[in-house]
Amino acid sequence: MSNVYGRYVLDVDVLTPMGMNLDISLAVAQADLARFNQHEAENGVDKFTYAKADYIKAEDKQERVVEMVDTLLSSMLNKLPKTLKPVPVILSVPGSVENSYLLKWVEESGHAKWLSKIEISNSGGPRFINESLGMLNQQDAVICIAVDSLFSELESLISDQKVMGSQNPWGLIPSEGGAGVILTKKNIVETLKLKPIATLEYFLAEWNTTDRRGMMRLVRKAASTFEQLGRVYSDMNNSRDNTEDYGFALGARAEKFTNPQQPTLINDLWGTIGQASALAILCSFTQMHRSSEPASIFMYGLNGDRGLLRASLCDYE
Known part of the structure; x- marks a missing residue:
């Protein structure tokens, strides 16, 4: 896919260790308020950087993912213009999450009445962006939500030497959270007089x-x-x-x-x-x-x- 002319972003939100929405997440991060934690290795020398969303109550990765999906779905549906409800949603979650479990949870949640279609994907990154744009081709608007928790894989990532630390400047900072975007089309924006961002x-x-x-x-x-x-x-x-x-x-x-x-x-x-x-x-x-x-x-x-x-x-x- 190359030309995506006529595709708009109506609204967005994020969920990060720094906060439960985009405004707070950016404000805390830009204020540099000791936002990262240090995991000390057994040798007492190496220290690895990570970030954890302490306000997420669940311990199990699957339950943490569900909690994040719940928060972002609530935010996106609150931001969605009433004229676009019900709306299809596409959810990106890690492969370790049981899709059937998540689907059942969404269908039984209070969000379900506002959703015309529920699609679950294990793709992430630019591949999920591509899937979301493809879904939009068949719809007036789409809520796209992606969540993940690399924090839950901290130990294995350290073992694979993929984490940035005191002895390893090359690496990632395992974190967790998610993002939500409402996508729509030019003709819908013009017909309903919407104000995309x-x-x-x-x-x-x-x-x-x-x-x-x-x-x-x-x-x-x-x-x-x-x-x-x-x-x-x-x-x-x-x-x-x-x-x-x-x-x-x-x-x-x-x-x-x-x-x-x-x-x-x-x-x-x-x-x-x-x-x-x-x-x-x-x-x-x-x-x-x-x-x-x-x-x-x-x-x-x-x-x-x-x-x-x-x-x-x-x-x-």
Whole structure:
């Protein structure tokens, strides 16, 4: 998929260790209020950085995911214009969560009466963005929600040497949370006189890249279409493959970007929330971008997927 003209973002929200909505999450993260925790290794020397949402009561990963879905569904349905209810929803959850369990929970919840269709996906990152846009092609509007908890996998990620720590500068910060986005189309916006907050213009992706050149190829394709690619917002983490991939992407067409050496990274704000990170960076863009010019959103899936989304704010002054 490339041209996504006529696709709009009506509203967004996030759930992170820093807060239960986007405003609080950004305010706490930008205030740098000791937002990350340290896990001390058994040797007493190594310390690994992580973030945990302490307000989530459940202990089991599956129950934590359900609790996050509940919170984000409530938020999205509250933000959804009444004229669009009932609405289809697509939920992205980790593969460790039983889809049948989650589906049964949603169908029996108080949210069900406002939902015309419930679809559950185990895809994340740019692949979930692609699925959501595909679903929108058949609908007037779609609620897209992605949640994940890398915090729940902290020990195994440390064992695999994937966590950033005192002895390892290359790595991710296991975190948890989710994001929600309401997508709709141009004709629906005009007919119902809705007020979207952002417009999507262009989306490209590559799946399962292994050569650390995936984003470079996407940038070259986008650069052949647009004169300027604007500021960069990204969910890349501090792993070596993400860092090198970004470096090659800049080397491809650095002159097309605005201040590309200083991208806005949500990994620095609240850590890596796994397959929910791509949706979360789109949400963050809608509040952090301060320009009428379009921006480029770089999406880095943990499985090698890469995505580039061009978006702009509506009616920015």
